[in-house]
Amino acid sequence: MTKDDFYVGYQDRAPVSVGGTMRRVAVALIVVAVALAAGLTAEQDPFNDAVFEFLEVKTFEGVLRSDPVPMLEVTRPSSEGASVSSYLLVKLGKHGADDLVDGREGQRARIDGTLVYNGAVTLIEVADGGVEILDGTPSSRAEPARRLLGSRRLVGEIVDSKCWLGVMKPARLKTHRACAINCIAGGIPPLFVVTNGDDADVYLLVGSDGRTVNAEVLDFVGESLIVTGDVAMMGEWLVLSAEPTGFTPAAP
């Protein structure tokens, strides 16, 4: 710097040479920052194509089920005749819907809520006060409750069903761990997700005796695990019955 180059910030103008240097530095910094932004955002890992119909409340009619987790059994017309779908039920926020189905097993209800779906499985986020009992007479299940597929040893990750099915993306691994723990602790059914490239098999996770295991799996959420248990098909849902005491970490 020569004497003429000396920069004093509170003066109105910088020396010409200093101003020129600063213009070049500012442009270079902005170009590098923008290039970094483009690279970092383009290089993000893929997001799944799950859907959360945020702010879109729809009305559903069906039969309330509490086994193995709160669900609404809905009859849907199709070209091959009527079919039955079981939609998971959760409440707003990070709260499960156990209290909405307690004592209402098999009752016919109308539910206002928001659809969340990922692949073949669907969840309804029930709106506040969104349950209306249409018929208090319990009805039996429309199809056999479970079809046993056998024992399996699976490598995957425990996630919460609400976020995984579309409320949050991504809804797995370390960055989502605290959220998933809060959701599962709040009663939202846990899922065991086995990823294979872009595909994922999704299992409703319950204890070997069919009990809910939310409190027992909190320590394992968001980590790669080996889980051995019995797998059954229940409607469109795969149900994995396994004991959390047998969960073991998988090699990274």
Added chain:
Amino acid sequence: MSLNYRAVGWNRQKRLYDTALVTGIVLYLAVFIAIGLTTHPEASAEVLMIRGFGSGAFVLLHVILAIGPACRLAPRLLPLLYNRRHMGVAMFSMALVHGALSMLMYHTQGDLNPIVSLFASNTHYDDLMRFPFQTLGFFALVILAFMAATSHDFWLANLSAPTWKALHMLVYVAYAALVMHVALGALQAESSPLLSGFVVVGFAGLAALHLFAGLRETGRRDRSLAAPRDGFVDVIALDELPIDGHGHVACLSGERVAIFRDGDEVFALSNACQHQNGPLGEGRLIGDCVTCPWHGYEYERTTGVSPAPFTESVPTFAVELRDGRVWIDAKPRPARDAHHGGEA
């Protein structure tokens, strides 16, 4: 320099600085979100915002931390330093948006208070790889909030420069926490080589820059001088002192002294500006005042007192010319109480 405390004493240069800063931030966020939505149409806007604001703040923090040593190595970059606090407050604001959105998404609407949830949802504090990385981000955000809140000269004056400076060195603690926040969070979940590369290269680059600037500073400081005679130290030949307003820095009895020459007159002041300990010896003698290169604080060359109505002052040193050489009293004259003639 300003006498009265105002939020920002705007001038043309500050407006240009902030225009470039805001332009850079807006472009970063716009590109991050627009390209994110194009390349990942399934992504949710809130996650792109969390990532955009978080990564943007982290990138900007690297720029902020690089400015100090870069200016030591290339004084032409000093204008970047002048309003660095604006950059710091902007970086904190981005980090705050990142943190607030993350809290909203991941820790609200559950059974726990969000702050309790932050610390209690993931409890693997005893395991590095499973460590609750969000707490590290929160810790860094608290430091950055404290720094942003005390960034104004009002706090600098009231806390005293050394205290303020020491407190603001906490930015390095915040940076360390943020490196771990990213390493134990995003890097465990994302496979992007650019992201991991940026964290590694950013850390290595900042470390190298600081090390290089520090070594150069140590080299300057280590130039040995002869032992004092009659309390005075032989510092330099008069002819070796610049005559164009540049200064010369010498180390006397552990204290750095800024020395300036005007014709056959030589003046010596403490090298540490009272504002932020800026190196006065790298400033300029302009008229009767030595001007600090960092923020333009001025000190009258013989008394070390800022011109009225300003009140800063720095210690000065007695100077004698003996046989064409500059001798300086190793014992400083205390800083004067500005405009009252006595010692502070």
